[in-house]
Amino acid sequence: MQVHKNYDGDYKKDCLEFERANGLENFVGFMTAADIEKVLSIAESGNVKAYITAGITNPAIAGDEPPRFLSKTINIALVIEEGLTLGAMANAIMTATEAKTYTxxxxxxxxxxxxxxxxxxxxxxxxxxxxxxxTRLGIDIGRAVRKALKESLKKWEKTKDSL
Structure with a gap:
């Protein structure tokens, strides 16, 4: 869900309105101020597809005091065509985060x-x-995330001044 770059709304209310307006039910999604059409990147490796939108106007380092909040972010949706345990899903988040940080x-x-x-x-x-x-699945997660994030950031760098 794309929001204005100065978004400071009621996300629960706004997401519910978005859900209703688009005929969705119990959806899972992300909010971003990045121009989705311009920065969305998709990469596939094995049974993993990574959908990423990126914008970095508020970079941070885990454990440091954050800079003032600005509205660009990195959203990662991993679609995995395998049956996973809950533990494997948590493991996938860890692996994707490592790939994001490395990139x-x-x-x-x-x-x-x-x-x-x-x-x-x-x-x-x-x-x-x-x-x-x-694991093979972890390698595929890493490859898909790294490729899609790199592409999304390149797109964002080209358009960031116009957004």
């Missing part, structure tokens, strides 16, 4: 993320128990 640092951003990043893992319930960096 940011590798591209020269002095940040581990932004102050308002979001991540969602969408998979069927199943028997796959692990999604860490030593």
């Amino acid at each position: 940011l640092l590798n591209l020269g951003y002095n940040a581990t993320g932004t102050t308002s990043d979001g991540i969602g893992v969408f998979a069927f319930e199943g028997e796959q128990e692990w999604a860490g960096t030593a």
Whole structure:
């Protein structure tokens, strides 16, 4: 859901209105002030597809006092075509976060993320128990996140002054 760059609204109310206006029911989504059409990037590796929108006007480092809040963020939606346990889903979040952090640092951003990043893992319930960096699934998560985030950030860099 795209919001204005100075958004400071009632997110619960606004999301419910968005859900109703779009005929959705019990949806899961993200809010962003990044121009979704301009920065959305999708990358696939194995059974993993990463959908990422990125904008970095509020970079942060975990454990440091955050800068003043601005409205750009990194949102990651992982769609995994495997049946995962709850533990594997948590593991997938960890692996995706590591890939995000590596990508940011590798591209020269002095940040581990932004102050308002979001991540969602969408998979069927199943028997796959692990999604860490030593597993095939973890490698695919890392590759998809790194590729999509790098592409999204390149798109954002080209358009950030016009947003």
